[in-house]
Amino acid sequence: MATTNGILNGLKVESFDFAETPRSTPEDRRYYKEVLEVLLEDGSVVYNCVWPECEFTRSSASGVWPHTKVHKPQTDTPSKAPAPAEIDVTALTIAELVERAQHATRYRSDRDAALKKLSKAERELGELKPRLRKAEQALKTIRTAFTAAA
Ligand SMILES: [Zn+2]
Structure with missing residues (x-):
């Protein structure tokens, strides 16, 4: 919230609490984690973002x-996502954490598949090298033969 000095919208804050969500009932109170209900000195009530x-x-x-x-890191652009150490997990909801875990699992299997393809390509390259050398040798022999014939 804005009020490190106890002032919001130019008025003194009398009290504040987490705001209740529309699903909140007297038997089962539910609160927004990031929205404050603020009572100002003139008796008016405003709702304020909880972020400092x-x-x-x-x-x-x-x-x-x-x-x-707007205060949270973007989750839909993995290439621009901050390094894991920079992510404040405490600011994430359970749903976001689950989504991130799913992404991580998918990236891991993508990476495993790419590594498999790479080692297959390396194996094939290893098999091709001796054949290439043989072909070069044959070409040299043919060239020499042509030069000799000319
Ligand atoms: Zn805010």
């Missing part, structure tokens, strides 16, 4: 929720 230094506010929690994505 972020002043994004809306009049409803569901209005803030889509915004929180």
Whole structure:
């Protein structure tokens, strides 16, 4: 949230708590992990992004929720993904973690398949080398024969 100094939208923050989701019931309370319900000094309630230094506010929690994505690393561009050590896993949902694990498994099997192809190509190259040498030798012999005939 924005209020390291206790001020949001120019007003003093009286209190704040995690905002309840639309699925929350009195028997089964559910809260957004990244949206705060903030009571301001003038009695108004705003919903604020939980991330540090972020002043994004809306009049409803569901209005803030889509915004929180901007604080997270992109998951749909593997080539641009940060190194594993840089990923803050605590900021990821279980679904995102599962997705990442699935991606990792797929990359591993892709890599294994590529390594198999590579070793097959190396084997074939090894078999071709002696034949190539023989062919070169034969070509040399033919050239020499032609030169001699000319
Ligand atoms: Zn934010």
